[in-house]
Every structure is written in structure tokens, then in C-alpha cells.
Amino acid sequence: GEDVEQSLFLSVREGDSSVINCTYTDSSSTYLYWYKQEPGAGLQLLTYIFSNMDMKQDQRLTVLLNKKDKHLSLRIADTQTGDSAIYFCAEINQAGTALIFGKGTTLSVSS
């Protein structure tokens, strides 16, 4: 069945780079997404990558896509305390009806 897997926790120091990893199952996914959730809030779309791309850079964010291994990663350069949040990887379900999300990776940034 469809599944999106993520590691649950990541702890980094302020100024370091953070890398959050995700694996997905549906090779037909057209877009893959990264969302951020701050405490008590809804999800905010951070970035996305189209399936025919290997990499996408957007300011401090770099998304890498390895279609062969069905592996997606989000790199945050110069991580700040304000980046502390839960990060969700998502893909469209096979029926094409809705996004399915990983369980989320809690990023903790210490100063």
C-alpha cells in the first residue's frame, strides 16, 4: 500500500545544516511536497519538487529527489531556532484524490 516514511526526530545546533529524509512508495507521484508545522498551527507549504527534477533550491532550502530509490530529502542551511518545527513529507495518493503525509520529523534547534 501507499506509505511515506520519515525519521521522527532530528536535533541540530544553530548554524548547522539539517537534513530531513523521506521515502515514498508511489513512483507515479507527479509532485512531492515538504510542509512545516509550528506548535499549535496548521501545516504550511515549504517547497515542492516536480518528479522530473533531481534538485530544487529555494534560499536556505534544498530538496533532493532520487527517483530510483524513491528517496526525498530536505536540507536546511544555517538552521535557526525559528526552524524548530515538525516537517512533513507528502505525495499524492494513488487514486489522485488527496495528499498522504509521513508521520513528520520533529526538528529541534539548540542555540
Next chain:
Amino acid sequence: EADIYQTPRYLVIGTGKKITLECSQTMGHDKMYWYQQDPGMELHLIHYSYGVNSTEKGDLSSESTVSRIRTEHFPLTLESARPSHTSQYLCASSEFDRGVDGYTFGSGTRLTVV
């Protein structure tokens, strides 16, 4: 600035009560969704709608019901709340199925049934 609004933000209610969680969006999106987020933060799709008078059940079975009488409004109703319904409920909308815009989420309603 949020274009999708959920009310209330927090709700504590007794077992057996009927409740409606409101969700409204001002973007004119046809597609709207309800997700239930459990304490472990995992998100489960419970309902979705592709337009007025269209509603479908999601991947996670839920005792809630939804309606879509107007494009901008997608309320979720629990006829008889139970402690097992305690969760965070997130509403979202989108313009495209597989489009680049992804989903816009509301801030969520945190429901506690005592």
C-alpha cells in the same frame, strides 16, 4: 495571511454532545479536505470534497460527516462526541489535484471530549 479559517480553535465538550467544526476558505478552491491529526502527529484523511454537493470518505474511517452546500464552506459534524474523537482536526483546500500549489491548511481545531 490565512485564507482558510477554522473555528473554534479549541473546544472541550462532554460525551454525547453534537458538534460542528467550521471551515471556510476565500480562495474559490473547489477541493477541500479534512485531516485528523493524532497525538503522534500523523495525519489521516477523513473526508474530501471536489465541489458543491460532492463529498467522499477518506482513508481513515470516521464517525463524522461533512457537507458541501457552498464552495467556500466545508463543515464537519460529530453527532455524538466520544473521548476517542479527541484529536486535532485540520481543514485544507486546493485548486488542483496534482498541481504545484499543494494544499492551504487552516490553523486547526483541537477537540477534547471529556
